[in-house]
Amino acid sequence: MNRDEAKFILRCHQTNGKAGEDALIAEALDMMKRDPELARWFAEEQAVDSRLARKFGEFPVPPELKAQLLAARKVVAVSFWRRERAWLMAAAAVVILLGIVFLARPRRDGPVVAREQQEEILRLVERRPHIDVKVAGLPEVQTWLRERNWPAELALPDALKQQRYHGCGIVEWRGRRVALICLGVEGKHVDLFVFDQPSSAKTGNQPQFAQVGDTATAAWTRGGQTYLLAGKVDPQILKRSL
Amino acid sequence: MDDLDYEQVVAAHHESLYRFAFSLAGNADDAAELTQETYIRLLTKGGQVRDRSKVKSWLFTTLYRVFLGWRRHATRFPHVEIVQADAELPHFTAQMADELDSETAMDAALQIEEHYRAPLVLFYLQGMSYKEIAEVLDVPIGTVMSRLSRGKELLRKRLAVRLNKSEAKPISLNRSQPS
DSSP states (O other), rough: HHHHHHHHHHHHOOOTGGGGGGGOOOOOOOOHHHHHHHHHHHHHHHHHHHHHHHHHHHHHHHHHHHHHHHHHHHHHHHHHHHHHHHHHHHHHHHHHHHHHHHHHOBOOOOOOSOHHHHHHHTTTTTTSSSOOHHHHHHHHHHHHHTTTTTTOOOOOOOOHHHSSEEEEEEEETEEEEEEEHHHTTTTEEEEEEESSSHHHHHHTTOEEEEEEEEEEEEEEEETTEEEEEESOOOHHHHHHHO | OOHHHHHHHHHHHHHHHHHHHHHHOOSHHHHHHHHHHHHHHHHHHHHOOOOOOGGHHHHHHHHHHHHHHHOOOOOOOOSOOOOOOOOOOOOOHHHHHOOOOOHHHHHHHHTSSSHHHHHHHHHHOOOOHHHHHHHHOOOOHHHHHHOOOOOOOOHHHHHEEEEEETTOOOOOOOOOOOO
């Protein structure tokens, strides 16, 4: 760093600044200690700067400005509320419109859970262990889910309710929380996925059976929830449990 | 932002903001309006300022952006014709600075191109470091350093000219001033 470079850097330095945090300024200040002419120049620079700073700081401000700024708060508060109310009304209109569209939409005649979705969902249980907690029965599953703000009123067929429940957890699929319940059916391990959302399939309230690779599945919708029962078992076992 | 916070922020920064606004706009009416617009944005969007220690920087950044927005969409801030300073001007000293009043200092600053003036006023008015100035004006640090250096030079030359002229006649601002 030569003297001109040091001057260029020091010209931007505030005397109240933290020179130690700035390597460039620290270096220039260090050079000043060894260069009396640079030190003289900087002292004069600082003398001029401090006076100019004072002059700018004395520039008159309208005395009524502060009161006007404080008064603006009330005006803004009112208009903000009006704007908020308009937004709320607009949002309510959109919700109503969406509701009408949803109710009026035709129910599709298709699978309760599409095959590719089933494949994705089944991969969730490849991880071992895939449950968060072991349980002694269905009531414990419901209690555990309820504690995690999950709608635990599971509308299960009576035969399925009678099975042995081993554990449960909550997994995430496509940004949604999905309840995962492990149970034994006729001595075989099966997984039950519960989605807190009905399927739009026309015949969704009846179980639809499918084979995804070596896994037998059954999917249905009931009570506003969609269920997918899956296991590497004989499909007849699933049918008997529903 | 609650009422107490807002009052404190107004009390702490409105004068500096107004002076910065004046240095940009060049007249009292627009400076007051710029300051008011900045505080209105604080009231409506103040939730964005999570860190209270950043309020000052947020206010200056916002005011500068409001000014740039106005300038883009209106002809309220006509381009100031810059008169080139004579290269042989006298040296500007601390004693000469003592002879100035604040209006003369501001008026001389207003004769400098805005891209030199804005960092210069933040440097003098707020004691901002060049890094803080770079953040407020959203320009690279090296650019701020160059503009500060050149801005200081230009300001001193203009002040020196004014002081020389003032020996013959008093200095007056040809702009509307706050009452």
